Amino acid sequence: MPTPDPVDPDAEPVPLGQRLFDNVFLLLALGMGVMLVVFTGWGLWEILTLPQGTLP
Amino acid sequence: MSAVATSPVRICDVTGRRIHRSAEQLVKANAVVAVVALLVGIIAALLLVLTRWQAVHLLPPTWYYRLLGVHGMNMLIFFIIFFEMAVLWFAATVLLNARPAAPRLGWVNFGVMLLGSLMVEWAQWSGRADVLYTSYPPLKAHPVFYLGVILFAVGALLVTCQFFATLVIARRERTYEGSLPLVVYGAMTAAIIAVITLVHGAMTYIPTFLWSIGLIAMPDPQVYRMLWWALGHSAQQINVAAMVAIWYMLGALTVGAVVLNEKVSRSAFVLYILFISMASAHHLLVDPGFGPAWKIVNTSYFMYMAVLASMVHGFTVPAGMELGMRLRGYTDGLFGWLRRAPWGDPGFSSLVLSVVVFGFVGGITGVTLGTEQINIIAHNTMRIPGHFHSTVVSGTALAFMGATYYLLPLVFRRRVAFWKLARIQPYLFSGGMLLLVLGMTFAGSFGVPRRHWDISFSQAPFDVPFNPAVDIFLAVMGIGGIIAFLGGLSFILIAVKSVFFGEPLPEITRGVEMHGVPRGLTHPPVHAPDADERNAALHDPARGIAGATPGTLVLVAVFLLAFVVYYFANWKLLSFLWKIG
Ligand code: HEM
Ligand SMILES: [Cu+2]
Numbered sequence: 001m002p003t004p005d006p007v008d009p010d011a012e013p014v015p016l017g018q019r020l021f022d023n024v025f026l027l028l029a030l031g032m033g034v035m036l037v038v039f040t041g042w043g044l045w046e047i048l049t050l051p052q053g054t055l056p
Numbered sequence: 057m058s059a060v061a062t063s064p065v066r067i068c069d070v071t072g073r074r075i076h077r078s079a080e081q082l083v084k085a086n087a088v089v090a091v092v093a094l095l096v097g098i099i100a101a102l103l104l105v106l107t108r109w110q111a112v113h114l115l116p117p118t119w120y121y122r123l124l125g126v127h128g129m130n131m132l133i134f135f136i137i138f139f140e141m142a143v144l145w146f147a148a149t150v151l152l153n154a155r156p157a158a159p160r161l162g163w164v165n166f167g168v169m170l171l172g173s174l175m176v177e178w179a180q181w182s183g184r185a186d187v188l189y190t191s192y193p194p195l196k197a198h199p200v201f202y203l204g205v206i207l208f209a210v211g212a213l214l215v216t217c218q219f220f221a222t223l224v225i226a227r228r229e230r231t232y233e234g235s236l237p238l239v240v241y242g243a244m245t246a247a248i249i250a251v252i253t254l255v256h257g258a259m260t261y262i263p264t265f266l267w268s269i270g271l272i273a274m275p276d277p278q279v280y281r282m283l284w285w286a287l288g289h290s291a292q293q294i295n296v297a298a299m300v301a302i303w304y305m306l307g308a309l310t311v312g313a314v315v316l317n318e319k320v321s322r323s324a325f326v327l328y329i330l331f332i333s334m335a336s337a338h339h340l341l342v343d344p345g346f347g348p349a350w351k352i353v354n355t356s357y358f359m360y361m362a363v364l365a366s367m368v369h370g371f372t373v374p375a376g377m378e379l380g381m382r383l384r385g386y387t388d389g390l391f392g393w394l395r396r397a398p399w400g401d402p403g404f405s406s407l408v409l410s411v412v413v414f415g416f417v418g419g420i421t422g423v424t425l426g427t428e429q430i431n432i433i434a435h436n437t438m439r440i441p442g443h444f445h446s447t448v449v450s451g452t453a454l455a456f457m458g459a460t461y462y463l464l465p466l467v468f469r470r471r472v473a474f475w476k477l478a479r480i481q482p483y484l485f486s487g488g489m490l491l492l493v494l495g496m497t498f499a500g501s502f503g504v505p506r507r508h509w510d511i512s513f514s515q516a517p518f519d520v521p522f523n524p525a526v527d528i529f530l531a532v533m534g535i536g537g538i539i540a541f542l543g544g545l546s547f548i549l550i551a552v553k554s555v556f557f558g559e560p561l562p563e564i565t566r567g568v569e570m571h572g573v574p575r576g577l578t579h580p581p582v583h584a585p586d587a588d589e590r591n592a593a594l595h596d597p598a599r600g601i602a603g604a605t606p607g608t609l610v611l612v613a614v615f616l617l618a619f620v621v622y623y624f625a626n627w628k629l630l631s632f633l634w635k636i637g
Contacts, residue, residue, distance in 0.1 A: 021322050022235050024223060028248045031329040035252050035286070039334040039354055043282045047345045 064155075070466060070564055070577055078159035079149035083142045083467055084555075085166055087460070090138035091551050093173070094453075097130035098544045105492070105537030108438075109530050110511060117509045121188070124507065126180050128189030132448065134173050136295055137212055139456050140246065141169070143298050144219040146467070147243035152236075154226035157218050165218070169211035175204030188507065190284060193264065193274050202265035209261070213254040216247045238315055238322070239308075242301025245325040246294045252333050253294060256286035278345040282336075289336035292444070295452040296366070297328055299414070302455045303373045303407060309462055310404040310574070311397055312384055312581030313376040316605075321372055327365035335359040338426035342435045348428070355426050363423055370415045371612055375605040382604070383591060385584040390607045401575040402478050406458025409486040414451030417493060420619050422447065430626045433633060436507070438533075439500030442493050449540075450489045454482060457547050461574050464551070470558035471572030474550050478572075481550065485543025491536025499529035501629075 020026065065074050100123040106114040115123065149156050156162060179185035184198035191197055223244065226232060236244060260283040266272045304321075307313030315321060337354035340346060381393035398404045421443040425434050434440065464472050472478050502523045504511055513520045554572075564570065570578050584590060594604035602609060 017319075018235060021326060024220065024244055024248070027326065027329050028251060031248050031333070032252055032255070034330050035290075035333045038358065039336060040256070040283070040286060042350055043337075043346060043354075044279065046347055046350050047276070047278050047282070050345060 079156040086142035093134035100127035109534030148222035157221035172207030246297035253290040324365035324368040332362035418447035437500035442496030473553035488539030495533025
């Protein structure tokens with residue numbers, strides 16, 4: 001659990017968007033996830049489901 | 057604990073920052089190796105350009121292809137990535153005032169990367185890896201080549217992990233307040249893309265290595281191409297993110313640029329993280345293994361989010377400079393801020409040339425070439441090297457050079473040697489590059505292929521005629537290449553002389569020009585005393601659509617116009633080839 005900031009009790013709470021943007025590891029996971037699904041995964045599936053060519 | 061002779065921390069007398077010596081040494085070592093790789097790459101570049109200039113046609117075929125591989129690896133991989141390792145160490149420690157995570161491990165990783173690059177050099181120079189830097193199977197290199205690449209990549213991945221660990225330390229030890237500073241945020245973006253890149257690198261090179269030692273069958277060429285480009289393209293996006301971070305840094309250092317809107321700039325970096333890597337598909341637009349849906353989703357719909365991000369940075373960086381200059385009192389007219397800017401500061405000129413050439417030439421050609429339909433008339437022509445020499449060379453490499461002019465005094469604590477040469481070096485390099493890029497692009501538009509030793513096809517049984525204009529474009533490319541070579545060599549001379557034989561940096565007196573010290577350090581850009589009132593006045597809604605940065609807005613309009621014209625012209629060209637109706 002994150003400990004509340006002891007320094008300044010009446011500091012404004014950090015907005016949700018900023019907390020998301022500050023979360024380095026979340027961004028890493030999202031970036032990796034999008035790439036692995038949209039490019040790599042889908043791309044592999046395209047290649048592997050390619051019908052076998054027949055010689056003329 | 058016993059007292060040590062020198063404290064692990066020194067206080068920078070220019071910026072007042074706490075600098076950890078162990079991190080500083082890592083920055084230095086990585087930067088020095090980067091410059092050595094640049095030297096090797098640039099010698100190869102000269103020989104290549106003198107071969108592709110058909111009237112000169114210098115090298116025999118074997119050496120053309122061998123040096124093409126050497127050039128690709130030394131420039132794109134070793135020069136750029138060693139420099140990025142320096143950027144990561146610099147951003148995580150100096151900019152965050154933090155101590156580096158496990159600096160000893162940093163040296164091990166540096167050693168592993170160095171060993172890997174030496175293995176690759178050996179394999180390439182000895183003719184055991186004439187496979188170009190893409191090493192597509194069925195081309196097969198000596199196992200030492202693949203192992204070298206793997207070692208290099210593992211070292212780089214571990215440094216990236218150390219970067220993240222240093223961020224965690226800095227946060228825990230509260231060396232900064234609030235969110236990461238924007239420049240570090242950009243470096244963090246680069247580091248995330250680096251992880252994506254290196255994961256795909258492992259998927260590419262481990263099977264290929266096993267194949268080269270005979271353990272497994274040849275990897276499927278289509279799968280290889282897909283995985284390789286997830287590495288090859290994403291690696292360029294590490295460069296883009298690092299370059300943009302340096303743009304923000306140089307803007308602040310040289311002209312007191314402000315960040316217009318943190319939220320907007322950060323969103324643009326997040327868009328890079330999410331959407332830029334998949335644009336790898338634009339390298340596969342003529343590959344038969346993928347359907348149009350995969351191609352178009354990856355290179356258009358989603359990828360345009362990353363193009364949007366680049367356009368955001370392309371606006372906020374110059375607009376931040378304009379606003380910074382206006383707040384310092386340079387308010388006359390639309391472009392007074394540009395006229396009065398420190399054009400003799402090589403950090404500043406590098407920044408501007410990098411932004412302009414990257415955006416106007418690299419960005420516009422890139423989006424055009426990455427369009428599926430247009431790609432068919434450009435694929436594997438000289439238009440492609442024309443495009444990426446305007447992005448990774450005129451953009452990234454030049455930004456790195458500009459940053460070096462500040463790293464020399466700030467980190468190496470040396471005067472910049474050959475100062476007069478340094479002041480013109482960015483113009484020399486960028487001007488030569490621009491000629492090279494234009495020559496390549498137009499030659500490519502007339503069908504000249506890339507990676508081709510002899511376009512006269514002298515021993516071929518059939519005749520392949522090119523438009524005679526091609527000879528002129530290739531000559532422009534050749535002359536531009538020679539000028540860019542001289543510009544690059546000047547940079548290397550300046551850097552080597554400053555680092556190894558340079559004068560130590562004397563005490564800086566504010567407001568006095570000093571030989572060998574960039575103006576941003578002798579005359580730190582400070583805002584006018586009434587900056588707040590100026591800011592309020594500039595943001596007065598009565599100023600209408602022109603807003604606070606009218607000059608940049610005009611530049612943006614010119615950019616968009618150029619974009620539309622170039623894009624349209626390419627569809628028009630395509631319609632000549634594919635007659636409809
Ligand atoms: C003086 C500077 C430079 C000159 C004159 C130059 C010139 C050239 C030439 C003539 C080619 C061969 C094109 C072909 O025949 O297909 C080439 C390829 C290439 N250059 Fe450069 N270049 C320079 C700097 C750089 C830098 C700094 C980088 C990267 C940071 C770079 C990256 C590349 C890459 C990746 C290739 C493609 C290699 C391949 O097709 O396998 N160049 N360059
Ligand atoms: Cu690409």
